Amino acid sequence: MNKILILLLSCAFWSGLNGQTPFEFNGKTLLPGTKSHFTINISDGQNQTFVPITVFHGKENGAVLGITAGVHGYEYAPILAGQKLIKKIDPQALTGTVILIQTANVGSFLGRSPYINPLDKKNLNRSFPGNPNGTITERIANFISEKVIPRCNYFVDMHSGDAPEDLMPYVAYYQHDEKPGISAKGREIAMSLGFDHVIVLKTTEKDYMKEGLPSLYCSAQAFKRGIPAADIECGRLGRVEERFVEKIVEGIERLLNHLQMTQGTPILSKGIAFIDERFYIISDHTGLFYPLKTSGTFVRKGMKIGYITDFFNKTIEEVYADSSGIILYMLGTPPVNAGETLAAIGVVE
Numbered sequence: 025m026n027k028i029l030i031l032l033l034s035c036a037f038w039s040g041l042n043g044q045t046p047f048e049f050n051g052k053t054l055l056p057g058t059k060s061h062f063t064i065n066i067s068d069g070q071n072q073t074f075v076p077i078t079v080f081h082g083k084e085n086g087a088v089l090g091i092t093a094g095v096h097g098y099e100y101a102p103i104l105a106g107q108k109l110i111k112k113i114d115p116q117a118l119t120g121t122v123i124l125i126q127t128a129n130v131g132s133f134l135g136r137s138p139y140i141n142p143l144d145k146k147n148l149n150r151s152f153p154g155n156p157n158g159t160i161t162e163r164i165a166n167f168i169s170e171k172v173i174p175r176c177n178y179f180v181d182m183h184s185g186d187a188p189e190d191l192m193p194y195v196a197y198y199q200h201d202e203k204p205g206i207s208a209k210g211r212e213i214a215m216s217l218g219f220d221h222v223i224v225l226k227t228t229e230k231d232y233m234k235e236g237l238p239s240l241y242c243s244a245q246a247f248k249r250g251i252p253a254a255d256i257e258c259g260r261l262g263r264v265e266e267r268f269v270e271k272i273v274e275g276i277e278r279l280l281n282h283l284q285m286t287q288g289t290p291i292l293s294k295g296i297a298f299i300d301e302r303f304y305i306i307s308d309h310t311g312l313f314y315p316l317k318t319s320g321t322f323v324r325k326g327m328k329i330g331y332i333t334d335f336f337n338k339t340i341e342e343v344y345a346d347s348s349g350i351i352l353y354m355l356g357t358p359p360v361n362a363g364e365t366l367a368a369i370g371v372v373e
């Protein structure tokens with residue numbers, strides 16, 4: 025062995041020893057280069073649930089990335105992607121730390137319940153920052169807000185189309201005029217995830233971004249705390265489709281690369297379409313919805329995209345695109361109530 029090699033090896037050895045300190049999480053100490061699973065029990069006195077979390081603590085000192093799956097427990101692609109990431113993320117080859125909430129809303133998952141936790145009928149992604157003395161869902165939100173989000177430098181909340189939602193894959197980030205730095209970093213995260221479409225959530229005027237008002241959304245809670253954040257939406261109709269699971273796994277791997285938490289040259293996404301305006305088509309009637317288009321389709325203003333019948337198969341409403349753009353989301357199953365969103369159309373910049 026030559027002297028330079030010995031020097032390099034000893035430098036690597038010492039940086040490995042000195043570059044990283046143990047990571048404390050939920051009363052447990054993780055040594056550099058290890059991962060650990062946690063089952064966090066949550067109770068409101070009546071109902072019990074738990075939050076499964078994996079923490080990967082890298083060998084080298086670096087950023088902390090928080091990732092949530094299963095905030096909606098019927099959205100399976102992100103949950104299964106989280107399961108795959110247990111093996112994909114190697115703490116020995118990691119710089120920094122990843123806190124991965126495997127299934128934030130186990131009640132919704134095990135109860136096969138779209139949107140809401142059947143234990144208290146609350147939507148976790150409308151319950152942030154939560155309440156330590158509230159219902160079970162509010163306590164889950166409180167745990168994530170207090171014990172996970174403040175530990176993170178970056179945050180990604182992963183969703184897909186819930187049971188009735190035919191949704192095209194996209195990512196979204198928060199744009200806030202008074203927080204240009206965090207907004208720009210959130211945009212970078214969103215662009216690194218390898219999706220063709222990026223939604224710009226313009227939040228400067230939104231109540232949920234105002235101090236003193238609830239943040240409602242998981243990732244908005246992170247953003248309000250000054251943590252760059254993005255949402256993934258990938259998968260549809262509460263189904264497991266391998267290509268969407270893989271797309272999420274690859275997206276997180278690209279993000280780790282982008283944040284220099286793993287080795288390799290970050291891949292710059294090209295040809296991303298940014299969407300900063302969305303139109304929602306709302307149903308005027310209750311009945312059966314028949315979509316004539318699917319998500320990801322470009323439509324022109326005035327194009328017929330579906331119709332609604334009553335319970336005796338009489339057409340009571342014809343549904344037209346109210347603007348030209350791409351269908352981000354479309355109601356994909358028959359039940360429809362008056363006032364519900366039938367489709368969301370994104371205007372590509």
Ligand SMILES: [Zn+2]
Nearest residue numbers: 096099183184
């Ligand atoms: Zn969701």
